[in-house]
Amino acid sequence: MTTLSSLSKTKRQENVRTVGRQFQSIVITISITAFLFGGIVWRLAYLQLEQGEINQAKAEDNRIRLVPKPPVRANIFDRKGKVLATTRLSHSAYVWPKAQKQGNWSQIKQILAQILNLPPEEIQQKVEQAGFNYPSLIPIARSLTPTQITAIEEYRPQLKWVEVDIDRVRYYPNGKTAAHVLGYTGEINQEELNAKKKDGYRLGDVIGKMGVEESFESKLRGAWGGLKLEVDGSGKVLRFLGEKPPKSGKDITLTIDLEVQKAAETALGKQKGAIIALDPNNGAVIAIASYPSFDPNIFSTRITPEIWQQLQSQGNPFLNMALRGFPPASTFKVVTDTAGMESGKFPPQTVLGTYAGINIGGTYFREWNHAGFGSMGYVGALSWSSNTFHAQIGRGVGGEALIKWARNYGYGQKTGIELQGETAGLIADDAWKRLNFNDWGWTVGDTVNMSIGQGFTLATPVQVAVMFSAIANGGYRVQPHLLETDNQTKQAQRINLNLKPSTISTLRNGLRAVVTSGTGTRLNVPEIPSAAGKSGTAEAPPGESHAWFGAYAPFDQPEIVVVAFAEHSGGGGGSVAGPMVRQVMEVYFKRKVANK
Structure with missing residues (x-):
């Protein structure tokens, strides 16, 4: 039989075990909150102090675009001052590197291939060679015809990651004359790029491939410049941030008459x-x-x-x-x-x-x-x-x-x-x-x-x-x-x-x-x-x-x-x-x- 004294004793023991339990949940909540808040503070401190420059650069990459401006290749003259090689204005098609990460990339590639009369595989190879994080435009085709330029503009909604810009291409006003002396220029290939990257060459550069164009490349080439633009998430230009003018090459005079x-x-x-x-x-x-x-x-x-x-x-x-x-x-x-x-x-x-x-x-x-x-x-x-x-x-x-x-x-x-x-x-x-x-x-x-x-x-x-x-x-x-x-x-x-x-x-x-x-x-x-x-x-x-x-x-x-x-x-x-x-x-x- 349970006595009154035993019931009293049991009640006291229960009271002892429940003392402070109403504060325990509060303490735990505060502790968890403090831990989480500390983690957030630590993370913010880490991101600001340790990773600040890196993250700032990533943010810059997302909102800043570099529009490269190639140098004007220098002229080549004969001994009497007649032009043997010069440059003429043309239009080229460029693709932004991030285009390959867009959901409609396959469509972009197919449309470009049809307009530019290029194999889609060649376009794919060029953008893959540059890589997703390449900071500049990737040249896809040069010397566009008026018909090609018009077609790109007609497909502008699907081709917002494609740009058409004025370019300068090499021009030899005398055609075949002195071809073996002058040589020719062409877009740099991967092997040449690997060898010349240390000299500031980049994907899409045009270099001398033969003749004096090759032999006097360092004189004729010049140095790249470019525009720095701020854009929004849709790629729309918000403001102009700066410009580095390209440096033209040095004209050379040959002994050729x-x-x-x-x-x-x-x-x-x-x-x-x-x-x-x-x-x-x-x-x-x-x-x-x-x-x-x-x-x-x-x-x-x-x-x-x-x-x-x-x-x-x-x-x-x-x-x-x-x-x-x-x-x-x-x-x-x-x-x-x-x-x-x-x-x-x-x-x-x-x-x-x-x-x-x-x-x-x-x-x-x-x-x-x-x-x-x-x-x-x-x-x-x-x-x-x-x-x-x-x-x-x-x-x-x-x-x-x-x-x-x-x-x-x-x-x-x-x-x-x-x-x-x-x-x-x-x-x-x-x-x-x-x-x-x-x-x-x-x-x-x-x-x-x-x-x-x-x-x-x-x-x-x-x-x-x-x-x-x-x-x-x-x-x-x-x-x-x-x-x-x-x-x-x-x-x-x-x-x-x-x-x-x-x-x-x-x-x-x-x-x-x-x-x-x-x-x-x-x-x-x-x-x-x-x-x-x-x-x-x-x-x-x-x-x-x-x-x-x-x-x-x-x-x-x-x-x-x-x-x-x-x-x-x-x-x-x-x-x-x-x-x-x-x-x-x-x-x-x-x-x-x-x-x-």
């Missing part, structure tokens, strides 16, 4: 080959023509597979034939005669018999007329380009002497002209032959072949022009150059070959006789001053022969050297390449008289 350049290309016509004209006194390049060629303006728009196929159907129009090596044929006899006279073994007054052919080292070397020319000296042998005369000189001085003087004239090494893709040609020696012919060493037959410009020897038209320049200017090897420089720099580029005066005189007289009475009489015309030169016809199996002719004028005070090369022309140097040289010289001297 536009009218002589046109004459060289006209003379070459559709004959595969090259023509180069130099000032023999300082190496200034007056003209370089190469065929097949191309119009660099086509690269101001997108190159479609159809356009590319059409270009390639011409052969290789981007190959500068003036920088490629070919057998120099009888033009090399200048080197052979130099070696003969400078060695002392065959002084200037040397007279040798010439024959229908000559057996050397078990190989029969034929005279080109199959009869010989009787006894003659250097002047006559150059005039008639005797093979058997020069074979005897070559055999007498030996391969080492020929190789030495070939290299002194600049063969077997790059000339240093400011164009990419120049080859060194080839002046072979014993080590080269052993390496390439299973340790088979140099023979007297190799020497004789070299003496007449055949065998392993390869020379570029530019190198041949440098050789003729050395004879014309009195014995100095010049470095061909395209950029106008001051006279002091030009003189520093001359290397004295230390030729004997008698050697220079004999060579000059021989080259003059080529024009007056030998294989180059097609240059003996009143339209040009007295000229001196040398023809060459190179065997080129299995095709037809190559034709060469190099000349300088006036004979007494030379101011221009012209070398013409015709690949597989099938004719002789005097009959095929000689008239090309004359055409160029006629224009050069006609202009000179007109400008007096």
